[in-house]
Amino acid sequence: MDLRALRAFCEVVRQGGFSQAARAIHATQPTVSKAVRQLEDEIGMPLLDRQRQPPRLTAAGDIVFRRAQAMLAEREDLVAELQELRGLRRGVLRLGLPLLGSSILFAPLFARFRSRYPGIEISLAEHGSRRLEDMVSSGEIELGATLTPVPPAFEYQAVTREPLMALIPPDHCLADAPSLRLAQLRDTPFILFDSGFALNPLLLQACERAGYSPAVAARSGQIDFIVALVASGLGVSFLPRPVAEQRRQSGVRLVSLDERDAIWEMTLIWRRGGYLSHAAQAWLALNREVYATLPSAAADAPLS
Numbered sequence: 001m002d003l004r005a006l007r008a009f010c011e012v013v014r015q016g017g018f019s020q021a022a023r024a025i026h027a028t029q030p031t032v033s034k035a036v037r038q039l040e041d042e043i044g045m046p047l048l049d050r051q052r053q054p055p056r057l058t059a060a061g062d063i064v065f066r067r068a069q070a071m072l073a074e075r076e077d078l079v080a081e082l083q084e085l086r087g088l089r090r091g092v093l094r095l096g097l098p099l100l101g102s103s104i105l106f107a108p109l110f111a112r113f114r115s116r117y118p119g120i121e122i123s124l125a126e127h128g129s130r131r132l133e134d135m136v137s138s139g140e141i142e143l144g145a146t147l148t149p150v151p152p153a154f155e156y157q158a159v160t161r162e163p164l165m166a167l168i169p170p171d172h173c174l175a176d177a178p179s180l181r182l183a184q185l186r187d188t189p190f191i192l193f194d195s196g197f198a199l200n201p202l203l204l205q206a207c208e209r210a211g212y213s214p215a216v217a218a219r220s221g222q223i224d225f226i227v228a229l230v231a232s233g234l235g236v237s238f239l240p241r242p243v244a245e246q247r248r249q250s251g252v253r254l255v256s257l258d259e260r261d262a263i264w265e266m267t268l269i270w271r272r273g274g275y276l277s278h279a280a281q282a283w284l285a286l287n288r289e290v291y292a293t294l295p296s297a298a299a300d301a302p303l304s
């Protein structure tokens with residue numbers, strides 16, 4: 001069974017279509033379609049219901065998708081383990097970081113890592129946390145950053161734990177409050193990030209615990225645009241404290257959200273029981289040096 005065909009099939013499922021999958025793996029759409037069709041011919045059953053948009057998995061497709069992810073991850077482990085024969089003089093660290101907060105948390109680590117291991121290339125993927133979790137599961141990246149709670153399929157190492165700040169228009173009745181509870185924003189529209197950002201479910205679940213579902217005025221993947229929407233009076237939004245303070249500006253008030261409602265807790269994750277290259281272990285060790293105040297609910301990954 002051709003691993004390239006399996007990868008193409010998995011990307012069609014993950015990306016929600018053939019053209020999107022082609023872009024993800026840097027191939028043409030006819031190439032992806034042909035690979036999936038050949039896979040179906042080999043198995044003797046359809047894997048996708050192409051009459052629905054996006055294409056849906058058939059019963060056989062569901063089995064192949066689950067097994068294919070494990071096979072692709074094993075292949076990446078094999079490549080990484082063989083590369084270990086070269087030690088840390090050469091190699092690639094396949095790292096995934098979220099779009100929110102990485103410039104503050106992880107950018108300073110890059111220079112330190114580079115100075116210690118100049119022969120290690122960092123292959124960086126930047127996506128929302130949910131997409132990064134999928135990429136770790138499939139072996140596309142070794143380490144990814146996401147928020148707690150961490151799914152049981154992963155081991156993890158804590159990075160930082162920060163309160164959330166509410167971004168509020170200055171004419172809002174709570175703009176001058178020293179802190180607030182989510183329940184107090186029941187009647188105020190929310191401005192959320194696009195789907196795929198782990199901050200969204202964190203907030204929505206906290207609102208559910210407070211007894212309501214917020215009205216959503218807008219969504220965006222751009223922090224600066226979200227801040228501008230708040231300044232225009234469209235609604236309120238939320239950012240981790242370091243990110244919020246970095247974007248402090250006139251026209252937007254920052255009010256602390258009570259920690260009993262929600263906490264932004266960033267972690268680094270890897271597949272439970274999966275192989276970790278020396279490069280990945282070195283990144284985790286550096287992370288422990290810089291962010292040593294939080295315990296890790298994971299098996300340590302000492303350099304060997």
